[in-house]
Amino acid sequence: MxxxxxxxxxxxxxxxxxxxxxxxxxxxxxxTCSSVCELAPEGLPFPRxxxxxxxxGLADKVAADPAVWLCHQCNDCTVRCPRDAKPGDVMQTIRALAVENLSTPKFLGKLVGAAGSTWPLLIGLPFVFWIAFIYAVNGFTVPEAPLAWHDFVPHWMIYAVYIPVTLWVVIAILVSGSRYWNLMGQGVTRSGSFVGNLIPAIKEILAHKRFSDCEAARPRKTGHLLFLWGFIGAAITTALIIVAMYGFKTPLPLPQTHWMKWIGNFSALLLLFGGLMLLANRMKGGQSAGASTAFDTFFLFVAFMVGLTGILTEGGRLAFPPQIAAWMYVAHLSFILCLFATFPYCKFAHMVYRTLAMVHERMTGVASR
Amino acid sequence: MDKVGVFVCTGCEIKDAVKIDELEEAANEQNAAAFVTHECLCEPGGIAQIQKSIDDDGIDGVVIAACSHRMKQKEFTFDPTKVVVERVCLREQVAWSKKPDDEDTQMLAVDLLQMGLARIGKVKLSEPIKEEISDTVLVVGGGLTGLTAAKAAVDLGHPAVIIEKEDQLGGYLNDCKDVIPEHPPYDTVAANPIGQLIKDVQANEQIKVFTGARIIATKGQPGQFDVELQNGGAAQSVKVGAIVQATGARPYDASKLTHLGYGMSPNVITSHDLEKMITAGELICPGNGQIPNRIVFIQCAGSRDENHLKYCSSECCGTTLKQVASINRDFSDIECAVIYKDMRTPGQLEHFYQGVQESTHGMLTRGEVDKVEAHNNGAHVHLKDSLLGEDVTIETDLVVLAVGMVPNSADGHAIRELNDAKLRIIKNESETQVADATKLVESLKHHEGTEILNLDYRQGPDLPILKYDFPDSHYICFPYETRRTGIYAAGALHAPMDTPQAIEDAYGAVMKAVQCIESNARGEAVHPRAGDQSIADFFLQRCTQCKRCTEECPFGTLNEDAKGTPEYNTLRCRRCGICLGACPERIISFPEYTVDAVASMIKAFEVPEEEDEKPRIMAFLCENDALPALDEAAAKRIQWNPWIRIVPVRCLGAVNTVWIADSLSRGIDGIVLVGCKRGDDYQCHYIQGSELANTRMGNVQETLERLTLESERVKIVELARDEFHRVPQVLDEFAETIDECGPNPYKGF
Known part of the structure; x- marks a missing residue:
């Protein structure tokens, strides 16, 4: 050779x-790490x-490596490592670096990558933006009770912010994802269609099959599963409401007993419980969690706050005086903005990269677990 | 001795195993002047009885039939100027290891007593020597080890003299800025201690320093070495009691490492070159004067390599880690990559290794360096078998070869051979002899002028070297010892080592030196016969100048006069008796260990007739390892064959072949010699005793053949101290072999 x-x-x-x-x-x-890893496919043992x-320091090799994302940070390797080299933490760090390096544009990746010190800015800016925006539109006039949110922040304002941000995020993640997809594909042959392999991969993710193979990090499985389903539920609720609003002209706000409310409430609870479990696991530390860095905690915190402020907004609308409830709504809107805007640059992006790696794994035939 | 008393202990199961009255009969037959039994002879009551016999009855030979001679030595010590003590082992060799109250057991006990009585009849009182002893320690070499040794000697109350060939003290460490960590938490480099050490030594009035000096001659013996040295033209002389040689090591000659690129590019250097640059504070590529961006260190450069140094120098890994740490601190923009075969960081150095490993400017990885090629201004280092699982090439500006250590020893034997060959050329006795000698001179020429100690010894002017040119000894059994009594090797001369080890080594060697001086002052031998006050006696009228003793003494004790007659240096002598074993004329004896005394033991007991079917076997057991192992086996109540009669000897080398002949001619059926391991990893306490015994027994085998006796009748067995479980196995197997051979045909002649 x-x-x-x-x-x-x-x-x-x-x-x-x-x-x-x-x-x-x-x-x-x-x-030892590769042999104890339950997730490493036979054809692609990791993390040795x-x-x-x-x-x-072979940055190029690391960047093109699908195994980096196939790892679920079970930490079985870290537990067994005779040298205390903590392969689980190293893999997590490599992923954090990968998110930063693949990001479009790079400076945003760097900014979010440094969440350990930039978090006041990352969370503060959406707040400042929303307060300023509302002030500019209606001078921050909170309507009298009973409160309907569209009286305070009309729908057009929501669309004006989230539609461009979402578009932007989709473009950014598409660019970064395809960059990673191409890097992985160098020098290997894939077979089968992307979509044909994406579907089973998504099914696997929804069932959290791989997490159950972990030993050291098994406590994380339930939290992660609830968290994921909470997100999915929240997304479904949002979609349903949009359809109801424009398709069926259902008047808002929906009564508390409406079945859509129930889906939304249930999702929020999943998000809260899952988030709490994951946060508690991280705070407890130890081997099942691995080392917690700002990369992990920033995303977890923001997503958790989205859930929390959502519930507070919903409950607060009826329970609290409008002046206080309005601030809860502002916080909710700001955390959502923060979560959306940082999606391609924070840990949230693992959703995309891990899915891509799992599709790649299927298309290259190494997934012979 | 004239008046012998027999004192039998009946305790420790002895009286259950043997009939004491039969022992008394045997003692009376041998005209013992007293026969006393006591149920616990070693307790004050028993000792008092022996003392009473000495004082009241004028007993001068005390035969103590009790436990092994290794036990209760302090209790059974009486005025050595008046009384000789002989120990007969009834406990370990009889009571604990044989069937009690059995015919064979009884015969063994009686035989052993008779052997003891025979021996004590032949031995003399030793006359202790008292000589004028110098208490000064000479340290040769003024590096870290030497300076530490000199300071340690003074701390122990002995003045010291340092001889250093360079113009200043300090040695290798003069070139270093940092040293590897010596104190907890062992994670960062330590400051070089040499400057302070030099100041301390120079300020110490008890230490005399000669720099720019070399030794012209070391005459005499331990306690009385007369060292002549030259110091800038003027010859001086110092009297010293013992010598610590700490002449250190030098880096392996890198010009032999062309496959690693040395000589190909000025940017391939040795770790020693790099050390100097780090110390100077200017780290550049010698080829172009640029500051390197990356340095690749190649570990084991020429070490653990069949074609170069076969051994591991053990300090190069530590030195490289130290250099990486120093570079990280002083020149933080330089990246270091270390390629090793195995990272060897014994002991606490592991912490240092982990510390360096986690510094981001250093990368340490395993790999086999295939070759190094010049590339642009730097080099390409090609690795095969790297941990990446593929052949890789690393581009670098500077390559550092971590070369091993070569001891600054002088091969005393080779120098002597060279000098002898030169003498033969001058003598010009025959053409072939001159031709052979000329050839020898040619092959040994490189040893010319390498003398360090310039010993006035028949066996050569310097310490004999052992494995890999180090004047080492078995590191567990005999640390710091060399094959010259009173001269101890320390530091990198002794074995490859790093700075903390060298410091420890210096202390160890000094303690051995002080031990030697103090033993000499008491007129006693040093390890392993520490405390022995006897000296050898040479009956020179019958010497045939065969030179076997002068050649075979492992410690160079004997010089020769012009005719080849041995000249005995009492204080060099370790009392091993190897000369006694060597002498064909049997003119060498010790007061308590003579050829005649052992021969009389062999002849002391009755050898049963052929029809009794009771074979007899002589076992000569080395007192250093084999006998303690036997005692331990007995203590664990392991049984062995009762036909065997054991004679403890000082060393297998101290077995004179005449004893074999005596045994066979008496009708004894077999002879077994049990002693220490020989060869490169010898455990022989006198280094060459086992080896020599093996050669001599080879000659005995020829004699056996001539006498048409089975060669199996004489056997040598090697046994380590911890192999007590093998003792009965060895003895029983031999007894079986002898039984198969049948009786000795010379029985009854």
């Missing part, structure tokens, strides 16, 4: 170390190889 001239990148190693992956250097390649790539 021809020698390839390798120039390892100190900057990658430094970045890795800064984000919490310094332990990669301890690895002496015994491969990812550890050496990280140690050598």
């Amino acid at each position: 021809a020698s390839n001239v390798l120039i390892s990148s100190t900057s990658f190693r430094e970045a890795l170390a800064k984000k919490g992956g310094v332990t990669a250097a301890r690895c002496y390649q015994c491969a 190889r990812q550890m050496i790539n990280a140690q050598w």
